[in-house]
Amino acid sequence: MRAVIQRVKSASLSVDGTLISEIGKGYAVYLGVGQGDNEQDEDYIAKKVALLRVFEDENGKMNKSLTDVSGEILLISQFTLFGNCSHGNRPSFVEAEKPEIANKRYLSVKNKLESYGIKVKTGVFGADMQIVQHNDGPVTILIDSKRN
Numbered sequence: 001m002r003a004v005i006q007r008v009k010s011a012s013l014s015v016d017g018t019l020i021s022e023i024g025k026g027y028a029v030y031l032g033v034g035q036g037d038n039e040q041d042e043d044y045i046a047k048k049v050a051l052l053r054v055f056e057d058e059n060g061k062m063n064k065s066l067t068d069v070s071g072e073i074l075l076i077s078q079f080t081l082f083g084n085c086s087h088g089n090r091p092s093f094v095e096a097e098k099p100e101i102a103n104k105r106y107l108s109v110k111n112k113l114e115s116y117g118i119k120v121k122t123g124v125f126g127a128d129m130q131i132v133q134h135n136d137g138p139v140t141i142l143i144d145s146k147r148n
Contacts, residue, residue, distance in 0.1 A: 003049060005028075005052065008023070008134055013132075021122060027074070035097050039108070053068075054139050
């Protein structure tokens with residue numbers, strides 16, 4: 001399982017011109033589910049994202065977590081995080097999990113993040129989503145549950 005976390009001042013997500021979700025300060029989290037990912041991968045990703053300390057403290061150091069700053073998460077399904085471009089220029093997505101399984105894992109990660117007391121908003125799994133972000137920093141972190 002892979003997550004790309006971007007610290008944002010705000011983010012919104014629309015489908016077909018209709019606003020679905022929006023957040024203020026927090027993270028836009030792009031989550032990709034790979035073949036064979038399991039509950040341990042969900043736990044690992046949720047814990048790392050929830051406890052990640054990338055907000056500045058009073059000394060200007062990245063030392064505060066999302067809960068410390070009352071931040072939110074916009075969680076976005078992103079199978080393309082498993083795109084493999086090692087052969088040619090067109091990515092292969094064979095390492096991404098099947099949609100019906102990936103959606104269950106995506107929703108499970110959402111629930112696990114909420115268990116940390118974080119407000120989580122979502123996109124529409126499998127939809128063509130338009131995302132607007134006001135990045136903060138920028139700060140972008142990649143977490144891969146298989147590289148722990």
